[in-house]
Amino acid sequence: MAPSDTELVARVLAGDDRRAFAELVRRHQSMVRGLLRRLCAGDAARADDLAQETFLRAYQKLGTWRGGARLSTWLCAVAYHGWLSQARRAPQPLPPEPDPVRPAAEAADDRSDLLRALASLREEERAALALAYGEELTHEEAAEILRCPVGTLKTHILRGKEKLRKLLLAPLPEGSP
Amino acid sequence: MTGPDPLDTILAREPYHPDDGFTERVLASLPPRRRxxxxxxxxxxxxxxxxxxxxxxxxxxxxxxxxxxxxxxxPASGTTPALLLAAVLAVGALAYAASRLLDDGA
Known part of the structure; x- marks a missing residue:
């Protein structure tokens, strides 16, 4: 039976067990990289650099993890605050918005369009959507990471979704093929 | 009756990201082991x-x-059992210390 996250963390803290830490990285890397790709609006290289920094910071601060919260939730918080800190320090240029004349169904299937469309949202809207979808976080957990009330989180989600709906699911313009 | 919101479907779809050496890069970036x-x-x-x-x-x-x-x-003479015990303990402790030092150096 595979050891739990708690057991692996205990081994890292007790004896600097690098194999245990590698197992933690393998378990959670996809989730952390996925979250950061959304936050970075599809910039995969930047997202992976931030993901690497996330795990380095997690290694250094592993002793502050409270076993009450899931490790994945704690890692999401570390990743989000790393991204926020970098975004405030050096804002990134926005990628181009998705092509609005493409058929809705095709655009909806295109994941890169979603990631580009996320770039047009405000920081807090993008973060709310990135945390609330795809990472199995509850709204309460996402709000705690964003350090805002649940009601504010829901407002960010609604506003973000409205903008995305216009960008990704707009009806076809008249006369388009 | 309406189906699921297509936007929810798009947002909830998060593919698995293969490791592709990511874990190795993270391990290489960690500080040297605590000795x-x-x-x-x-x-x-x-x-x-x-x-x-x-x-x-x-x-x-x-x-x-x-x-x-x-x-x-x-050892069978039985003349110095305490000394023999102390010697065995000392050799054991030194061997343990040496093995740990070699492990840390590896």
Whole structure:
């Protein structure tokens, strides 16, 4: 039976067990990289650099993890605050918005369009959507990471979704093929 | 009746990201391993204690070592069981310290 996250963390803290830490990285890397790709609006290289920094910071601060919260939730918080800190320090240029004349169904299937469309949202809207979808976080957990009330989180989600709906699911313009 | 919101479907779709060497890169970026200093402290303590004993008890250390060696050479004689036990413990402790030092250096 595979050891739990708690057991692996205990081994890292007790004896600097690098194999245990590698197992933690393998378990959670996809989730952390996925979250950061959304936050970075599809910039995969930047997202992976931030993901690497996330795990380095997690290694250094592993002793502050409270076993009450899931490790994945704690890692999401570390990743989000790393991204926020970098975004405030050096804002990134926005990628181009998705092509609005493409058929809705095709655009909806295109994941890169979603990631580009996320770039047009405000920081807090993008973060709310990135945390609330795809990472199995509850709204309460996402709000705690964003350090805002649940009601504010829901407002960010609604506003973000409205903008995305216009960008990704707009009806076809008249006369388009 | 309406189906699921297509936007919810798009947002909830998060593909698995294959590792592709990511874990190795993370491990390579970690700071050097913390070294357990206890074996080193133990070994140095033994050496210091030996040096102090040799310095302060020049006439005693030789006979003690000789008695210890004699005890090891003829354990069945039963003349120095305490010394034999102490020698075995000392050798064991030194061997343990040496093995830990070698492990840390590897």
């Amino acid at each position: 357990d200093r206890r074996p080193l402290v133990l070994a140095l303590s033994w050496l210091a204690a030996g040096a102090v004993a040799a310095w302060t008890l020049p006439g005693l250390l030789g006979p003690v070592l000789r008695a210890g060696l004699a005890g090891l050479a003829a």
